[in-house]
Amino acid sequence: MAKKVEVLIKLQIRGGAANPSPPVGPALGAKGVNIMEFCKQFNARTQEQPGKVLPVIITVYGDKSFDFVIKTPPAAVQVLEASKQKKGSAEPNRVKVGSVTWDQVKEIAEIKMPDLNCFTIESAMKMVAGTARSMGINVKGDAPFDN
């Protein structure tokens, strides 16, 4: 029989650097989960991305056991990194604050594919390009696919 889910906890933690301080400590500790065990597992599984802020969804069960899924860094963060901008435009329709190339969009789309509801790389690229535009960041050149 499937275990009873007590709570889902959504955190964003730096790769390889989970520790029992907040938010990990209070979020998991309050549920009676062994925080140290979560930290050891998370750090081992994210050690190839040290320092990168990674979304993680932790499922805590009624028996105090847990599972977690590590997601890819948010598309918005990756678009910003790619465009070398630190924040999106306050008026994305009028004020463009930077640009990315379609190659960069494809690179981000490939990283994000496991977390997106997309069946093709083209549809993932369209979603990433849409995120960029909504932040006031242009995608330079013609799309490498038919719209």
Add this chain to the structure above:
Amino acid sequence: MTYTKIQIKTSSLPDFLPDILIAKLADMGVESFEEQNDSLFAYGKTEELQLDDVAEFLTQMIISFEMEEIPEQNWNKKWEENFKFVEVDDKVLIHADFHKPEKLYPHVIKIHPKMAFGTGHHQTTRLVIRHMLNLDFNAKTVLDFGAGTAVLAILAEQMGAKSILAVDMDEWAINNANENIQINQCKTIQVKQSNGDDLKTDALYDVILANVNKNALLDRKNILIDGLKPSGILILSGLLENDLPEIQTAYEKSGLKFETINQENEWIAVKFVKSAI
């Protein structure tokens, strides 16, 4: 060490903005984040957070926020009040005050963990213990690198080691290691707060136990190898089975001989031996 919590209401923000805030706040010393229905919580060490910059940035973005300092405390207390004891191969019992051992074991270790790693519940600790049970510790010198609760150092003393240095970089672990050493009436263990950089590396140890992680084991490889006496034994843990090729290559290139691995699920602990000369 106190932490500061920054609460940002996200219900009225555009969908893409919380992700942008996360990227920007991470640049200002925020360590990690928690997402709830209508709020984003950002956390960082109070002394490392650029609080003025954070406040200025959020004010400029016209985003309302609240800041609150969180006092240091044992967040793992709830689990620690009611954890199950751990047996390793009927030879080692790791337990708390509230457990009553029902049979005799060659080695019994009492641990009050207090937010330090090393209660035997995680595979990495048990895998090192299994290596240790096959080693002769009599009159040996031992380094426990990344000691946590000092459970491995305490076992080494019980197995006959004459001198043990237990090292950890975390202040909570150091305080807890000292407490557990006292509870177990150990006489030969010294505790030192260190990340390894200031350790003496002139071939002092017959056995080195290092239960940390792959990156730390690669970064501190020379310290660990130089710390070993000729014919000394190195046990590396905190590793996933996928880490083995990289670790084995790095340590063999530096002259150590790979001997065996212990494995439980995807976790492994590796034994290397230094040459006799």
